[in-house]
Amino acid sequence: MKKFVMLITVAVGLMQTSCNKKLLEYESDDVRVEIAEGEEWLHDFPLFLGIKKKNPPQIAIWIEDSSGRYVSTIYVSQKIATEGWLNANGNRRKEALPRWCHSRGIQYDDGLFCPTKQQPVTDALTGATPRKGFGMYFREKTGLQRFRVLVEVNHSTDFTDVYAEDAAPSSPYYSGGKEGSGQPALVYMADVDLSMQSRSFTASLIGHSSPDGSDGGIYTDMEGIDSALRIVKQITVRLK
DSSP states (O other), X not given: OOOOEEOOOXXXXXXXXXXXXXXXXXXXXXXXXXXXXXXXXXXXXXXXTTEEEEEOOEEEEEEEETTSOEEEEEEEEHHHHHTXXXXXXXXXXXXXXXXXXHHHTOOOTTSOOSOOSSSOOOSSEEEOOOSSOEEEEEEOOSOOSEEEEEEEEEOTTBOOSSSOTTOOTTSTTOOSGGGSOBSOOEEEXXXXXXXXXXXXXXXXXXXXXXXXSSSOOOBOOOTTOOGGGGSEEEEEEEEO
């Protein structure tokens, strides 16, 4: 598999609390992915007895070539990378970040594409999503002049009247039930061309992932999606 060599030197423990703004100096053709948080970045996640915790979203950042073939993962939230879900009651949460899961193309023993406790993600930086916007560096080492940077974001239990908690499994709006996502994951993409004079590329929303996580498709019908649109304010890919 083609790899991107990472230029990240922070420890996972540091990533669990904040993002180091001074990871490394840019070198020639180094790339930085910057995610600016929106007003819905933190979401009330129910714990017990009416107590809620404000959680940041689950996020995956990865690279595809210009034809849409998966190349490598830059960063993925620890919960999905290690199956470390809270109060999931055995739910593998296949609907959390299904585009990223299916893009990797790794199918596990239970037939799902999301990592397991026994087989966690090992080829990318993982950690708890920072509670504010953050940035990640990487260096393109495959020789690609053009590639895509994709970012998938999602909150757990982010229900709406359309993506309801009690939606039937047969409904097109079913998103995992009580412990599921509610509104489906959103996918953003930036087309990067290293040969262009432009050194900044803004990612655009290209749609949402499969609500129930059954496939890796992109869907453009945005009915019932509202607060999820405000999780991220802007995603920018910058070159030196």
